[in-house]
Amino acid sequence: MATASTTPAALAEQHRTTLDAAVAAIHGRHFYTPYPESPSPKVYGQEAAPTGQAAFEGYLGADFPLDQPGTSDRIATERSPYGIKLDVRYPRTDTESLLAAARDALPSWRDAGPDGRAGVCLEILRRLNERSFEMAHAVQHTSGQAFVMAFQAGGTHAQDRGLEAVAYGYDMITSYAGTVRWEKPQRKGDPLVMDKRFRAVGRGTALLIGCNTFPTWNAYPGLFASLVTGNPVIVKPHPGAVLPLAITVAIAREVLAEAGLDPNTVLLATEHPEEKRAADLALRPEVRIVDFTGSTAFGDWLEANARQAFVNTEKAGVNAVVVDSTDAYRGMLDNLAFSLSLFSGQMCTTPQNIFVPRRGVDTDEGHKTPGEVSSDLAEAVSRLLEDPATATGVLGAIANEDILHRLEHAEKLGEAALRPHSVTHPEFADARVRTPAIVNVDAEQRETYARERFGPVSFVITTDDTPDSLRLMRETITAGGALTASVYSTTERVLEAAEQTAMAAGVNLSANLTGQVFVNQSAAFSDYHGTGANPVATASLTDPAYVAGRFSFVQSRRHA
Amino acid sequence: MATASTTPAALAEQHRTTLDAAVAAIHGRHFYTPYPESPSPKVYGQEAAPTGQAAFEGYLGADFPLDQPGTSDRIATERSPYGIKLDVRYPRTDTESLLAAARDALPSWRDAGPDGRAGVCLEILRRLNERSFEMAHAVQHTSGQAFVMAFQAGGTHAQDRGLEAVAYGYDMITSYAGTVRWEKPQRKGDPLVMDKRFRAVGRGTALLIGCNTFPTWNAYPGLFASLVTGNPVIVKPHPGAVLPLAITVAIAREVLAEAGLDPNTVLLATEHPEEKRAADLALRPEVRIVDFTGSTAFGDWLEANARQAFVNTEKAGVNAVVVDSTDAYRGMLDNLAFSLSLFSGQMCTTPQNIFVPRRGVDTDEGHKTPGEVSSDLAEAVSRLLEDPATATGVLGAIANEDILHRLEHAEKLGEAALRPHSVTHPEFADARVRTPAIVNVDAEQRETYARERFGPVSFVITTDDTPDSLRLMRETITAGGALTASVYSTTERVLEAAEQTAMAAGVNLSANLTGQVFVNQSAAFSDYHGTGANPVATASLTDPAYVAGRFSFVQSRRHA
Incomplete structure (x- = not known):
């Protein structure tokens, strides 16, 4: 009453x-x-x-x-x-x-x-x-x-x-x-x-x-x-x-x-x-x-x-990251490493496809080839997850067996840049905790990366150049949908092109995230989670x- | 330029x-x-x-x-x-x-x-x-x-x-x-x-x-x-x-x-x-x-x-009128007559189904049986359209042959209360001008009135009582859709029941229209045209x- x-x-x-x-x-x-x-x-x-x-x-x-x-x-x-x-x-x-x-x-x-x-x-x-x-x-x-x-x-x-x-x-x-x-x-x-x-x-x-x-x-x-x-x-x-x-x-x-x-x-x-x-x-x-x-x-x-x-x-969707250049290489790697690791990549907003141009990227730590970007990213993930207490705090546990199977098969998808391993949880002995996998592929292997591999699996994809990266981002998102996209560039022209691409693909874009804001996090009242303008979500x-x-x-x- | x-x-x-x-x-x-x-x-x-x-x-x-x-x-x-x-x-x-x-x-x-x-x-x-x-x-x-x-x-x-x-x-x-x-x-x-x-x-x-x-x-x-x-x-x-x-x-x-x-x-x-x-x-x-x-x-x-x-x-939809009682019988009839005649009933908002209780309705001109309501309405239409210049100004012309055929077959649908006839247009000799048909049916003849008869055809439907009228209004609109509904009653309780029925059927309601506002007209910025809540329209x-x-x-x- x-x-x-x-x-x-x-x-x-x-x-x-x-x-x-x-x-x-x-x-x-x-x-x-x-x-x-x-x-x-x-x-x-x-x-x-x-x-x-x-x-x-x-x-x-x-x-x-x-x-x-x-x-x-x-x-x-x-x-x-x-x-x-x-x-x-x-x-x-x-x-x-x-x-x-x-x-x-x-x-x-x-x-x-x-x-x-x-x-x-x-x-x-x-x-x-x-x-x-x-x-x-x-x-x-x-x-x-x-x-x-x-x-x-x-x-x-x-x-x-x-x-x-x-x-x-x-x-x-x-x-x-x-x-x-x-x-x-x-x-x-x-x-x-x-x-x-x-x-x-x-x-x-x-x-x-x-x-x-x-x-x-x-x-x-x-x-x-x-x-x-x-x-x-x-x-x-x-x-x-x-x-x-x-x-x-x-x-x-x-x-x-x-x-x-x-x-x-x-x-x-x-x-x-x-x-x-x-x-x-x-x-x-x-x-x-x-x-x-x-x-x-x-x-x-x-x-x-x-x-x-x-x-x-x-x-499901295929969230994209376009790496063109950066003046904060370490910040970029650490930011991405956290985004890939947080809740073991089991967020609908976790990046999956990281596009890097074949000629490499200019950074404040010198020029980096796609292979170097990939291995440096793998290192950043490993560094982040070195301590088991921190690791389990970031990773959480794998929600179900399907995701575990997908992770176990990830290295068959390309060249392994980072192999997953188990982590012992300090509190729960039977917790299902795994570190992420990173796989290197070429832009031509589209069937591999153009669909979502839900869980801690991401791809570093070698493209012809940044316009090619943006084109692939647009095409994969228009076909497969995405909740998030991000771009790293020191060039305003590239950032503007990325913004135009994101509008055409109907995806929300984060630019040059290097600090404590992550592409997979959106803030209520301010950030839109999805747009309704690509296949990942109706609104x-x-x-x-x-x-x-x-x-x-x-x-x-x-x-x- | x-x-x-x-x-x-x-x-x-x-x-x-x-x-x-x-x-x-x-x-x-x-x-x-x-x-x-x-x-x-x-x-x-x-x-x-x-x-x-x-x-x-x-x-x-x-x-x-x-x-x-x-x-x-x-x-x-x-x-x-x-x-x-x-x-x-x-x-x-x-x-x-x-x-x-x-x-x-x-x-x-x-x-x-x-x-x-x-x-x-x-x-x-x-x-x-x-x-x-x-x-x-x-x-x-x-x-x-x-x-x-x-x-x-x-x-x-x-x-x-x-x-x-x-x-x-x-x-x-x-x-x-x-x-x-x-x-x-x-x-x-x-x-x-x-x-x-x-x-x-x-x-x-x-x-x-x-x-x-x-x-x-x-x-x-x-x-x-x-x-x-x-x-x-x-x-x-x-x-x-x-x-x-x-x-x-x-x-x-x-x-x-x-x-x-x-x-x-x-x-x-x-x-x-x-x-x-x-x-x-x-x-x-x-x-x-x-x-x-x-x-x-x-x-x-x-x-x-x-x-x-x-x-x-x-x-298409089946717009409804529920007649329970009125203290302005002539105003009601004239208002309805105009609504039925305007543009020869070729408005998506024209009433089609007029529900009248079998025991009749109380009015300021005495008690009226369903047959009297129907014949008085027919007379009001005839009076409105007596002068050919006024008639053509109200009726316009029949938009196409389909509507003409439908009108010609209307009297087969029940007891004719008003038979359509041609009107000679003072300006356009070949204009296709017709007066409306009104047909009396019983509530049981639902297959006759439960679908739209687009054009100047309406039904006076005898029901058990006003609650029955409201139920039929709700059922026909829920199934067949409607852009408009209206009610005539001197009893606040009936008006409230009609409003509840209209909400349940998802249709906009006009109550006791007797003057220069007609149920088939909606004013931009103020009146909603349709609701999206019944089958007649998605929004x-x-x-x-x-x-x-x-x-x-x-x-x-x-x-x-």
Whole structure:
């Protein structure tokens, strides 16, 4: 039951400052976050870390506490890449119950209005933030992310991306008047006067399909964009990464219930690994929105078949780096080495294809051949990962066996510049930790590098010259998609050509990253994650197109 | 060659006030127009009418002046519903030339930026407005609209809708910062500082498929939405209504050339009636946006097959009226009579299905049975159309033979309440003018009224009661789509129920229209035309979703 302080309106008022700041940030593109990314006790308090760890451990080997209609059995499908036993048992709710519950929740959620919905969403995010340590363990042991990364990418940065989506949806609805008295002057006589009302009506039940490696970061934009625009959401986690989204759903249902709203506005749909529940749900006529992160094959299938829905997909891509010249050779190598190593290259934004001209590149440390660039990069990676504690902190663990197999076969793809090896985790003896592979290939071996090799595998590709590199970047991205591209050059003309190429390929570009900003990281409110302009993704997290398709304005009018 | 006053930047400045006012109007939803709808000499000057008529007559029996690359032959495909000989001969440009010219025009149009593009668009609209009389004749003799309606719906109101689309696109791009210096505070040391640039990049070549009855009104939103967001547009008119869009394309090319831009940013694609050029063009991979108004069959085909494109369609629907009760019986009848008669019911917004409860309705003129409502409505139509001059001014002419055949078969569909007859046009002896048909049916005859009978055919449908009427309205619209719905009731509870039904069906609702506002008319900047929430249309003219899919933000960043 709602108390005075937990009604949607009260929540909207409590979070007004944050919401306004977030809306200002999406327009200004400046730095903003209400969710501090440092897992320091100075920020979150002394109790936060042990409380979070205890909460996580409380889930292990137990029934996950979630009350949903139509639930009969329980399933446990997760395995920690760090080798600990999880055995969290989730309810499995049948499809008819899920769809009926979501349908019934729609009118009250719609009628909560944009302010009420935003207030509820921001309260969900506030509680998620409060429980970032618990979430960090959950993300670590399902995705394989290292703890600090899981705290950030799985916790606070994911919360940022969720808030960003709320800001887009809220702003898009409320920046158009909800009511108006319309007066049309007449050449003779009194004006025509009409009272009009405009309401944002959600498209209908949304299906959110989560992924294994970024269970929250890639899910929160779709979840919160659908919610704020008035749609109930059925959350279907990857069977290997259920816990982070189960916690999220539980928090959402708790906030909804306290606000006097229908908790079935957010529902969890777990699955046995082989049952292909996402495909079944996505084709149901009741499902009107689908958000998906994962394989190109299934993403393309969704786009082709879930025709009744507004479908957003993020799929595989071939992220590119064009090396032309640099006045900070060491900075470039260290920056790239970190980008290749972070979370074992299991980021959708990790560079895969590094194009280097055959004649070599000019640097502040002299001229370097493609072979030298490749071996110096390999050395930089090895240097970064020398100490096992640092290495495991950067690399995390390999999320699943598929990625491991791909890595093991990498050296057959060309000339090995860096061979992967195992690293013993200081804390988790059975953790699946590997260093990255770097493979040298020629530009002609396009079939090797023109498709994504998800995981810690990258290619140093010898091209004719920088224009050839840019052409290959454009062609591979236009055909195969990419979330990121980067260029290193000391020549403004080359940087401008790279920018033109990136616009033509529809990919976001980073130039001359040599410090503590990495091409695989994007900052909510400022950086667009994807563009929607190449095959890797249908929209950006978050841009207007990502939000606009989730609702309609429905109008009524009468004489004043 | 561009002179100082015709550059994109200069045009942007010249039209700044109009653009700002249009952006304010889409947000405020208040009345706004810079294009006066009265064809009075006091507004447009004494010379405007004769100049426009002479310009129109100058096209007849002549080669239409349009210079496009790759043009070899000329075709004439139009027939005036008023029976005059047109024989305007248009260039027919081959498909490869069209696509290549559009592709080559994209970069310069993109680089004109949102202000430059908006300036060019507003100058095109200004010149269209200046030539509204010429356009009125062109629209009249292709669509069949009566002259004054053609001046308004084909001229000034279409210009309003074009400007509205420009305002949406311009606002959506420019309300997000184009550049930013991003500074992220660090817990230790200096902040991270990046310079970022965000550019709106058009999706690619747009194909605009025009319709016969509203060649400009239904085309301008898509044309201008695509243009302002950076896309070249290939305009493919209906073969029966080429002239209005040929004039539009010629004006656009003239403004582009004067601005120093590539005139091939806007191209005309004419066709022989049987060649199905729209389908061929829509499947070309180069075509990335499709806007279409017309049949459900072809609209559905486009949505299913033009998968590479952002497809917007407006198709057939079954607009509904629910009559519950009224305290202005005569006003209701007159208002409905005008709505049914205007342009012979050939508006996508004309009501088709009038639901009346079996027990009858309470009115200020006593209780009325469904039969009485139907016969009183028939009488109101007859009264409105008694005088031939008034009748032809309201009815216009029947656009094509298909509609005529449908009308002739209408009385077989049920009990005739009003039989159509021919009207002799005082000015055009061969004009195809008919009065509307009204047919009485029972709610059970759903196969009769649940699909659109495009043209002057409407049904008075006897239902069990008003809740039954609302249920039927909802079901028919959910299945068959609708652009408009209206309700007459003296009971606030019924009006509220109708509003809930309209939200559930995703249709815009007008309540108790009895004066000079008609359900089939929508005012740009304030009224949404469609919602995108039922099968009649994928989006509204114009809402955020209609614009957002036409461009992406592409970003670049580097260390400051």
